[in-house]
Amino acid sequence: MLFVNGNPYGSSDPHNIISIEMNANFFFDRAVRSLDRYQYDKALKYFRKAVEYEPDNPVNHCNMAGILSETGDYQASNEVLAHVLEQVDPSMTECYFYMANNYANMEQFEKAEEALVTYLEEDPSGQFLDEAEEMMELLQYELNRPAKLNRIKSREGVVEHEHARALLEEGKFAQAVKQLEEIVKEHPDFLAARNNLALAYYYMGRFDSAKRTIGEVLDQEPGNLHGLCNLAIFYQHEGDVEQRDRLMDMLRITVPFHLEHVFKLATTMGILGQHEVAYGHFRRLLKHEEFNSDPSLYHYTAVAACNIGLYEKAEQYWRHAAKLDPESVIPDFYLAQLQKRKETGTDQMKVSYHYHLPFEEQFRQWAQDGEQLTEEAKQNPLIRSSFFWALRHGDPQTKLQVIRTLELIADEEVQHALQSFLQEPGENAELKTAARLVLQHMESASSRIADRREERDAAPVKTREVLPDWLPSWKAVLERAEQAMDMRSDAFWKKEMENLWTGFLSRLYPDIPNIRNVEGWAAALEYWTAKKRGRNLTYEEVAVRYGISPSTVSRYARQINSVFGDEAQSDHNFRPFTENI
Known part of the structure; x- marks a missing residue:
């Protein structure tokens, strides 16, 4: 019997009654x-x-x-x-x-x-x-x-995180740190943001903070691949070979499932010099539709192949990259290097994973850290050839970057290349002006070296005239500073000042600020010339001589320092501290 809502239906046998709960x-x-x-x-x-x-x-x-x-x-x-x-x-x-x-x-x-x-x-x-x-x-x-x-x-922090990542890629590390710290504070379990915060600390040289932050990632998720890869790179930078190798051995046998993790592991293995492992991972990525149309991935695969001696494979991948990115000079450059290697019989060819010409990474690190190119970089034939290649085939912005960077090498080959560039009839007039500024700076530096060879008690010599295509305000700053220093320094100091001012203008060109306050710029120029030669000089002392306020001297001095960084204070060269694919 069914019993529905208290009403019997069917048999009256109580053993056949099924109670149905209406709910x-x-x-x-x-x-x-x-x-x-x-x-x-x-x-x-x-x-x-x-x-x-x-x-x-x-x-x-x-x-x-x-x-x-x-x-x-x-x-x-x-x-x-x-x-x-x-x-x-x-x-x-x-x-x-x-x-x-x-x-x-x-x-x-x-x-x-x-x-x-x-x-x-x-x-x-x-x-x-x-x-x-x-x-x-x-x-x-x-x-x-x-x-x-x-x-x-539902994406709180994601947009901000993407912006912070963009800041990282642009080298604006302090801004990226500030934004990432806020994201991590509001979203403690946002591990991607915490990983990028560690990288930002690392690029700023705050290694203790970087390692602590990676530790926080791995505390929450011990198997976090991005965290483990970053930690391995940190160990390599510190020279902790034992810890790096222990972690690298584990990463070497790791086979990630997610393609993003495969890419991270491949690039990390490349940075750590495990090119054969990197090559395997890059080839795996090329089998997937979402990656096999990316020219940079073909470049990375070609680099890994090149670094383990598979030059024919490397040539195939660079040729494919050239088809996918016909506007880029990068694949053609490396193909030319492979051909040059074949013709000269060079045994080995080591290449960076960066998808750009070799000089661009050197320039980026120099600009980022306020350092000069190392002597090793200046003499590296791959980097040098990429300078001259880009000067012939690059876009206007790249050519301008090359011209500025060639000033850091400043040898006879560079001088010849820039003079040939000035003879090219179809080149941009502004680029030619930038090249003339660099040549002038080189000439000034050459004169300075000659002056150093003269006896210190030699009679003062007249400073070389500035090229006539200089603006009058540029020349006025140099003349005012020389006038103020005339009774207190010799010709060598004047050459140093001229060299600093010419370098400042050439590195900013064509974005040179409007020089209105001649006194302020001249005072700042004297201040940094004194600093460069190791003389203690205060803003107040300089301000008195030029009849301006110390804050004015400080303001213009900071503008000069923003271009030269630590280079304005010393002649020491520093080696870039990391590589990032």
């Missing part, structure tokens, strides 16, 4: 069965009964709203969803996404956009984030304007 679950199950059979009317009826039994359960309400939407009653569906948000559970933010769908189906696009924006700005989980972004594109097309979206709550 929300009972009607929910009936509703799901009806849905499986596409019996929407019955499903709606059962979901209504489930709501009657459990009016405070938002899931039942949402199920009922879903059925109404399936049957085309979008308005009724939205009324149910609004009831959930207002009376049952305001935290059910996914209701806004359902409402946006209903409004879109009713072609009420303004209301759909409003509901969708609310979902994106209020929903913490991002369950329907991909679908919401697709709908946002549809609404933008329908409304002919982008939505006014202030934030995506």
